[in-house]
Amino acid sequence: MAVGLKAPGNLHPIEGIRLAATHSGIKQDSRLKDLALVEIEDGSSVAAVFTRNRFCAAPVTVARQHLAQLPGSRYLLINSGNANAGTGVDGMDAALKSCMAVAEKAEVNPEAILPFSTGVIAAPLPVAKIIAAIPSLYASLRADNWLQAAEAIMTTDTLPKACSEQVVIDGRPVSITGISKGSGMIKPDMATMLSYVATDAMIEPEELRLLLAQAVANSFNSITVDGDTSTNDSCVLVATGTSSVRVSNSNTEFVVALTQIFEQLAQAIIRDAEGATKFVEIEVEQAPSVADAREVAYSIAHSPLVKTALFASDPNWGRILAAIGRAPVDSLDIDLVDLYLGDTCLLRQGLPDPEYTETKGQAAMTAEEISIRVNLNQGGGAARVWTSDLSYDYVKINAEYRS
Amino acid sequence: MAVGLKAPGNLHPIEGIRLAATHSGIKQDSRLKDLALVEIEDGSSVAAVFTRNRFCAAPVTVARQHLAQLPGSRYLLINSGNANAGTGVDGMDAALKSCMAVAEKAEVNPEAILPFSTGVIAAPLPVAKIIAAIPSLYASLRADNWLQAAEAIMTTDTLPKACSEQVVIDGRPVSITGISKGSGMIKPDMATMLSYVATDAMIEPEELRLLLAQAVANSFNSITVDGDTSTNDSCVLVATGTSSVRVSNSNTEFVVALTQIFEQLAQAIIRDAEGATKFVEIEVEQAPSVADAREVAYSIAHSPLVKTALFASDPNWGRILAAIGRAPVDSLDIDLVDLYLGDTCLLRQGLPDPEYTETKGQAAMTAEEISIRVNLNQGGGAARVWTSDLSYDYVKINAEYRS
Numbered sequence: 001m002a003v004g005l006k007a008p009g010n011l012h013p014i015e016g017i018r019l020a021a022t023h024s025g026i027k028q029d030s031r032l033k034d035l036a037l038v039e040i041e042d043g044s045s046v047a048a049v050f051t052r053n054r055f056c057a058a059p060v061t062v063a064r065q066h067l068a069q070l071p072g073s074r075y076l077l078i079n080s081g082n083a084n085a086g087t088g089v090d091g092m093d094a095a096l097k098s099c100m101a102v103a104e105k106a107e108v109n110p111e112a113i114l115p116f117s118t119g120v121i122a123a124p125l126p127v128a129k130i131i132a133a134i135p136s137l138y139a140s141l142r143a144d145n146w147l148q149a150a151e152a153i154m155t156t157d158t159l160p161k162a163c164s165e166q167v168v169i170d171g172r173p174v175s176i177t178g179i180s181k182g183s184g185m186i187k188p189d190m191a192t193m194l195s196y197v198a199t200d201a202m203i204e205p206e207e208l209r210l211l212l213a214q215a216v217a218n219s220f221n222s223i224t225v226d227g228d229t230s231t232n233d234s235c236v237l238v239a240t241g242t243s244s245v246r247v248s249n250s251n252t253e254f255v256v257a258l259t260q261i262f263e264q265l266a267q268a269i270i271r272d273a274e275g276a277t278k279f280v281e282i283e284v285e286q287a288p289s290v291a292d293a294r295e296v297a298y299s300i301a302h303s304p305l306v307k308t309a310l311f312a313s314d315p316n317w318g319r320i321l322a323a324i325g326r327a328p329v330d331s332l333d334i335d336l337v338d339l340y341l342g343d344t345c346l347l348r349q350g351l352p353d354p355e356y357t358e359t360k361g362q363a364a365m366t367a368e369e370i371s372i373r374v375n376l377n378q379g380g381g382a383a384r385v386w387t388s389d390l391s392y393d394y395v396k397i398n399a400e401y402r403s
Numbered sequence: 404m405a406v407g408l409k410a411p412g413n414l415h416p417i418e419g420i421r422l423a424a425t426h427s428g429i430k431q432d433s434r435l436k437d438l439a440l441v442e443i444e445d446g447s448s449v450a451a452v453f454t455r456n457r458f459c460a461a462p463v464t465v466a467r468q469h470l471a472q473l474p475g476s477r478y479l480l481i482n483s484g485n486a487n488a489g490t491g492v493d494g495m496d497a498a499l500k501s502c503m504a505v506a507e508k509a510e511v512n513p514e515a516i517l518p519f520s521t522g523v524i525a526a527p528l529p530v531a532k533i534i535a536a537i538p539s540l541y542a543s544l545r546a547d548n549w550l551q552a553a554e555a556i557m558t559t560d561t562l563p564k565a566c567s568e569q570v571v572i573d574g575r576p577v578s579i580t581g582i583s584k585g586s587g588m589i590k591p592d593m594a595t596m597l598s599y600v601a602t603d604a605m606i607e608p609e610e611l612r613l614l615l616a617q618a619v620a621n622s623f624n625s626i627t628v629d630g631d632t633s634t635n636d637s638c639v640l641v642a643t644g645t646s647s648v649r650v651s652n653s654n655t656e657f658v659v660a661l662t663q664i665f666e667q668l669a670q671a672i673i674r675d676a677e678g679a680t681k682f683v684e685i686e687v688e689q690a691p692s693v694a695d696a697r698e699v700a701y702s703i704a705h706s707p708l709v710k711t712a713l714f715a716s717d718p719n720w721g722r723i724l725a726a727i728g729r730a731p732v733d734s735l736d737i738d739l740v741d742l743y744l745g746d747t748c749l750l751r752q753g754l755p756d757p758e759y760t761e762t763k764g765q766a767a768m769t770a771e772e773i774s775i776r777v778n779l780n781q782g783g784g785a786a787r788v789w790t791s792d793l794s795y796d797y798v799k800i801n802a803e804y805r806s
Contacts, residue, residue: 054727055728121722322631323631326632332457
């Protein structure tokens with residue numbers, strides 16, 4: 001029951017990118033795709049960010065190493081149904097073997113392959129199934145398979161997540177298309193669960209890394225379902241250059257379009273959060289610093305009591321106050337705080353707003369999309385975090401995930 | 404469905420302490436007590452710690468001020484059903500008025516009264532009902548009303564929480580008796596939800612504050628249900644001195660008994676945590692520092708994914724790894740980590756233990772009381788945290804709390 005999330009619309013192919021997806025047998029249900037291959041034309045720029053969870057998965061370690069050894073990655077191999085995390089030496093071996101199988105088929109260096117996995121942690125990766133599927137996967141690479149790839153990387157997602165933009169720069173069309181997955185264990189730290197975005201713009205590798213870092217900061221790095229940073233978070237941005245339109249960070253039109261893609265993909269994860277019945281935007285303004293604003297926003301976003309009140313559509317805003325008050329911000333002065341639920345003011349300068357009524361609060365909480373705005377009136381730091389509520393279904397999904 | 408928690412046993416009266424409890428009408432159900440009064444004999448030592456949530460409730464502010472103005476507190480007035488938090492100037496006024504009503508009846512200074520409240524946040528305190536109940540409450544003060552007081556401070560608690568110890572010091576009996584409440588919005592910071600402990604030992608006020616700080620550190624300050632620090636946390640320790648046995652921090656027998664009382668009261672809160680089906684002890688050993696050990700322990704204890712796996716009795720220990728890996732401990736080296744579930748080793752030096760089987764993990768997870776032990780093998784810091792699982796009932800209780 002995703003909140004305000006529709007199936008992806010028209011996805012522009014990116015010249016220089018071909019994709020394929022299949023059921024390799026990692027997932028038990030043979031109707032479900034579980035393996036995707038993305039081919040990147042030689043000469044493209046590739047940038048990636050990965051989880052900062054210290055228990056990072058084997059494919060994350062391998063992908064980091066491969067990218068450092070050979071910046072011109074040529075293939076992304078992504079499986080769902082198994083995270084290949086907490087799997088020790090065997091897990092590293094499996095990730096490397098899957099890369100070698102692609103390299104052999106495509107006649108490139110194994111370092112040109114970046115592996116990614118998502119799914120159950122601490123179970124051995126069935127690498128033989130992956131290797132067996134690679135020849136047919138390779139043979140079915142096509143430019144218009146973005147949706148199929150989005151389907152192949154789903155785990156507890158209820159809908160595939162993909163979006164696409166086209167902008168005209170210097171009179172020529174430039175396309176950006178991306179996919180993402182994720183709905184639980186979501187509090188990305190440097191990256192998201194899994195997301196792959198490509199453009200046909202021509203962008204220098206260093207510039208691309210900068211663009212990726214900026215885009216991720218306010219999208220995947222500003223969402224949370226449950227505060228649990230994954231072992232497998234990865235986000236890749238590819239610029240094939242096939243449009244011949246050269247783009248840099250100073251090109252506003254492109255940056256806006258890229259930001260929109262990242263924000264839509266990040267929002268899609270929250271809209272499809274495990275058990276979500278609400279999409280919640282938390283904005284914190286005039287904090288002593290950006291870091292402080294983020295602390296307050298996440299303190300609210302992670303509070304199980306705030307999240308269950310959201311689920312119940314209960315304007316129990318005392319729980320929001322308590323969450324703000326426990327945020328680790330030393331200089332927080334509660335006598336300056338304004339608090340809004342949608343357009344309804346709850347608290348002004350630390351005191352209950354005299355015009356607040358339970359009816360107003362109830363009306364604001366009943367909506368499917370809820371905005372919580374906190375003004376600390378203490379400086380220039382601001383942050384915006386997207387999150388979901390905590391429902392019976394969150395517990396059900398996560399209590400039954402492996403069974 | 405409290406986990407391994409029984410109704411309180413024999414509670415030793417503390418000479419110099421009298422208690423009373425009644426239904427004043429704050430709670431709608433007239434069978435439920437909602438107001439308690441504790442009388443402390445003149446000349447007793449009193450120490451208290453309070454929440455560090457910046458949105459602290461009006462009674463917390465008043466109690467702090469009163470204790471600073473007059474260290475010889477004579478009465479504790481405690482209501483449940485309403486937290487008197489987020490209530491602005493009116494809330495402060497209500498807390499002060501309730502103190503004045505007790506002061507008038509008992510013929511003492513208003514500063515000799517410490518007020519405490521627990522319940523719904525951001526609703527006006529029905530102070531007229533409290534004031535009206537004070538004469539009969541005062542008239543019914545008795546030394547053996549500890550259990551009644553424990554009942555009167557309950558909110559979503561399913562059982563009253565109280566315990567008692569007697570030790571012989573210098574040939575003479577010394578008693579300690581305490582009560583506590585709380586089952587949600589539990590991650591005390593300096594104190595607990597509400598707890599009141601008294602002894603007839605003779606202890607200097609400064610010594611008593613030291614003893615309280617020590618006892619709280621490893622009891623109420625080492626538990627969490629949902630990571631939500633309350634606006635009303637308070638803990639009071641009283642030494643009446645009526646046993647004429649002088650005690651200090653160096654008296655091991657007394658310190659052990661006091662520690663046991665605090666640990667039992669803190670455990671009772673977790674055993675009765677909202678919706679709890681498991682009592683979980685998380686021990687982190689050989690961390691770079693105590694602070695680091697606590698970060699790792701709380702990262703596990705607050706993970707909704709670990710908590711739902713505990714509820715499902717699912718040995719999905721990858722989620723524990725992920726929680727350890729995201730703890731904010733810069734020097735954490737995952738290649739040194741050992742992880743145990745009960746006696747079952749899951750991970751040794753960062754690698755899956757070859758002798759681990761799903762059957763062993765399942766057996767360890769099926770128990771009602773679960774121990775998670777993490778050895779970082781990186782230093783001398785250790786911490787122990789008690790927590791509960793995350794069940795459907797946690798969501799139900801907190802989604803329906805105000806309705």
